[in-house]
Amino acid sequence: MKEKIQKKLSDSKAARWTALFIVSFTMMCGYFLTDVMSPLENLLTTKGKVVYFTDDTSMPADTLVAKVRLFSAANMLSEPDLTVEKLGAGAKMQYQEQVNGQQVTVEKTISSVARGEGWSSTEYGFFSGAYGLINVFLLMLFFGGVILDKMGIRFTGTMSSGLMLVGALIKWYALSTDFGDAQLFGMNMQVALASVGFAIFGMGAEITGITVSKVIVKWFAGKELALAMGLQVAMARIGTALALAVSLPVARMMGNVSYPVLFGAIVLCTGFVSYLVYCMMDRKEDASAEAVRMESGQEKEEGFKMSDLKQIFCSRGFWLINLLCLMFYAGVFPFLKFATKLMIYKYDVPESFAGLIPALLPFGTILLTPVFGSLYDRIGRGATLMIIGSFMLTAVHVLFALPVMNYWWFAVVVMIVLGIAFSLVPSAMWPSVPKIIPMKQLGSAYAIIFYIQNIGLTTVPWLIGWVIEHFATLRNEAGVITGYDYTAPMVIFAIFGVCAIVIAMLLRAEDAKKHYGLEEANMKK
Numbered sequence: 464m465k466e467k468i469q470k471k472l473s474d475s476k477a478a479r480w481t482a483l484f485i486v487s488f489t490m491m492c493g494y495f496l497t498d499v500m501s502p503l504e505n506l507l508t509t510k511g512k513v514v515y516f517t518d519d520t521s522m523p524a525d526t527l528v529a530k531v532r533l534f535s536a537a538n539m540l541s542e543p544d545l546t547v548e549k550l551g552a553g554a555k556m557q558y559q560e561q562v563n564g565q566q567v568t569v570e571k572t573i574s575s576v577a578r579g580e581g582w583s584s585t586e587y588g589f590f591s592g593a594y595g596l597i598n599v600f601l602l603m604l605f606f607g608g609v610i611l612d613k614m615g616i617r618f619t620g621t622m623s624s625g626l627m628l629v630g631a632l633i634k635w636y637a638l639s640t641d642f643g644d645a646q647l648f649g650m651n652m653q654v655a656l657a658s659v660g661f662a663i664f665g666m667g668a669e670i671t672g673i674t675v676s677k678v679i680v681k682w683f684a685g686k687e688l689a690l691a692m693g694l695q696v697a698m699a700r701i702g703t704a705l706a707l708a709v710s711l712p713v714a715r716m717m718g719n720v721s722y723p724v725l726f727g728a729i730v731l732c733t734g735f736v737s738y739l740v741y742c743m744m745d746r747k748e749d750a751s752a753e754a755v756r757m758e759s760g761q762e763k764e765e766g767f768k769m770s771d772l773k774q775i776f777c778s779r780g781f782w783l784i785n786l787l788c789l790m791f792y793a794g795v796f797p798f799l800k801f802a803t804k805l806m807i808y809k810y811d812v813p814e815s816f817a818g819l820i821p822a823l824l825p826f827g828t829i830l831l832t833p834v835f836g837s838l839y840d841r842i843g844r845g846a847t848l849m850i851i852g853s854f855m856l857t858a859v860h861v862l863f864a865l866p867v868m869n870y871w872w873f874a875v876v877v878m879i880v881l882g883i884a885f886s887l888v889p890s891a892m893w894p895s896v897p898k899i900i901p902m903k904q905l906g907s908a909y910a911i912i913f914y915i916q917n918i919g920l921t922t923v924p925w926l927i928g929w930v931i932e933h934f935a936t937l938r939n940e941a942g943v944i945t946g947y948d949y950t951a952p953m954v955i956f957a958i959f960g961v962c963a964i965v966i967a968m969l970l971r972a973e974d975a976k977k978h979y980g981l982e983e984a985n986m987k988k
């Protein structure tokens with residue numbers, strides 16, 4: 464009688480792709496919340512209510528009321544019974560405007576009214592960078608990696624996806640509450656509390672990120688690893704793209720910036736449940752792997768020891784990946800936080816469409832990341848892909864910094880190029896880590912990479928917010944903001960790109976010396 468040969472659950476194609484889909488869904492929900500506030504920068508940094516018209520223009524509500532009153536007085540109409548509170552969707556407004564040096568009467572219909580929060584650019588930058596605050600300053604990402612290698616995938620992932628949910632709820636509470644002039648940590652209470660929520664969320668999101676990376680390596684090592692990682696990133700980008708595309712319309716429709724966050728928190732609940740489902744599969748995979756091990760008489764793999772960290776820290780290739788990750792991502796994720804407002808003020812895009820142009824970036828990557836991942840699996844050239852991606856990142860930021868070509872279509876083309884760069888580097892970088900670091904230290908390795916990356920994700924928005932407030936904000940003689948000059952912030956982003964090019968080149972040279980196999984295919988023939 465033929466003996467039944469034990470197989471691992473991950474040897475089944477259906478099982479491993481199902482596991483991938485489930486954990487990627489959890490991650491996608493997290494990415495949605497990460498960027499849900501990015502298109503709201505303009506609304507957050509406007510004080511008082513903002514009126515949006517059906518022709519896609521907008522105006523501060525008090526300015527509109529003043530204009531309508533002036534118009535009535537000038538035309539000897541009876542004093543309108545109009546206050547900021549009374550403005551509502553569907554109302555028709557008449558006032559006068561200067562067009563080409565002439566006073567013309569315009570009639571506009573209100574489509575929605577939303578409340579601006581009156582944050583400064585520095586406060587917005589601080590809030591955006593708060594994502595990595597606990598990860599960086601309390602070393603939580605580092606400890607998260609050690610927890611992952613010590614306590615395992617099920618415990619760590621459940622804890623971290625729960626933390627994302629808690630953080631999202633705190634952020635929603637902060638944004639939906641009017642704290643008046645109250646202060647916390649010497650800051651505007653709303654900014655401080657929303658930042659605390661975002662920091663807790665960010666801790667959960669990053670630990671979930673390293674856990675999911677380890678899950679994928681567990682199920683796909685020696686198989687379609689880069690394609691699987693590429694697909695996970697692609698699903699994550701759907702979350703980012705949806706956040707950039709729907710956040711402002713939702714906030715405008717509901718009249719408040721807190722609603723997109725509430726929607727994100729509900730989405731996160733489903734992500735949390737889906738991770739619990741994955742835990743059941745993970746248990747079965749472990750049981751089947753143990754059965755295979757027993758049958759083949761293999762030794763049990765040694766668990767993670769703190770001394771293993773030394774091996775990670777001593778690898779030059781590992782540090783180059785760290786630095787590349789820091790510089791490349793500093794040029795992308797923080798940029799996305801400011802990109803919507805850049806579209807409004809530099810490329811003159813109506814606010815209601817402005818979020819759609821940055822949304823093109825993650826949308827493009829949804830298709831391209833798995834394509835490049837699969838290319839890396841089959842023909843290799845990982846280090847070269849990273850160099851090309853870094854060159855493209857630099858070119859994009861230089862083009863955004865130029866004071867010329869301020870057309871919306873130009874911004875679209877440049878954003879598409881950034882989308883290609885943002886597919887090339889992640890699809891080659893993440894699957895390269897297991898070529899440098901062995902499986903049992905992988906949790907810690909990804910954690911250290913994310914830790915270093917988070918230093919950029921935290922401090923770069925702070926820097927850019929501050930630079931915008933002090934060097935990019937244009938004001939008239941009365942001190943009223945009239946626009947923004949984005950040259951200085953975009954030059955800073957371009958510098959990150961140049962650093963990424965140099966590091967990617969050093970990585971390729973190191974690979975040639977140490978034979979990590981970054982230029983070789985992942986799939987075993």
Ligand SMILES: N[C@@H](Cc1c[nH]cn1)C(=O)NCC(=O)O
Nearest residue numbers: 494497669672696699796889913
């Ligand atoms: N550590 C994450 C950072 C991040 C930003 N937004 C959500 N997560 C990361 O690098 N993920 C990999 C990626 O390419 O998105």
